[in-house]
Amino acid sequence: MKENKTRSLFIIINVIGVIGLVYFAIPYLTHDTTIVNPIAMLPGEAWDWAGMALTFGWIPLLIMNSLGFLFVRVKEKM
Numbered sequence: 001m002k003e004n005k006t007r008s009l010f011i012i013i014n015v016i017g018v019i020g021l022v023y024f025a026i027p028y029l030t031h032d033t034t035i036v037n038p039i040a041m042l043p044g045e046a047w048d049w050a051g052m053a054l055t056f057g058w059i060p061l062l063i064m065n066s067l068g069f070l071f072v073r074v075k076e077k078m
Contacts, residue, residue: 006071010064010067010068010071013060013064014061014064014065014068017057017060017061017064020053020057021054021057021061024050024053024054024057025050025054026050027046027047027049027050028047028050028051028054030047031047032045032046032047032050033045033046033047034046036049
């Protein structure tokens, strides 16, 4: 029962990560040049913001997928 909860947790977190990836990849790939906050000291375009979110967002996905492979590999050895 516990392994089903762990597997479900990995799947849910990966689905959330993929949704975030798609959400931020669209403005980045379309090179959306609208200014997100025009009154900021250094206003950035939407694709800059999306690129930074993608850069920081791949780290949790990498950790979760590495842990998933680790648990799958441990289960195979048992």
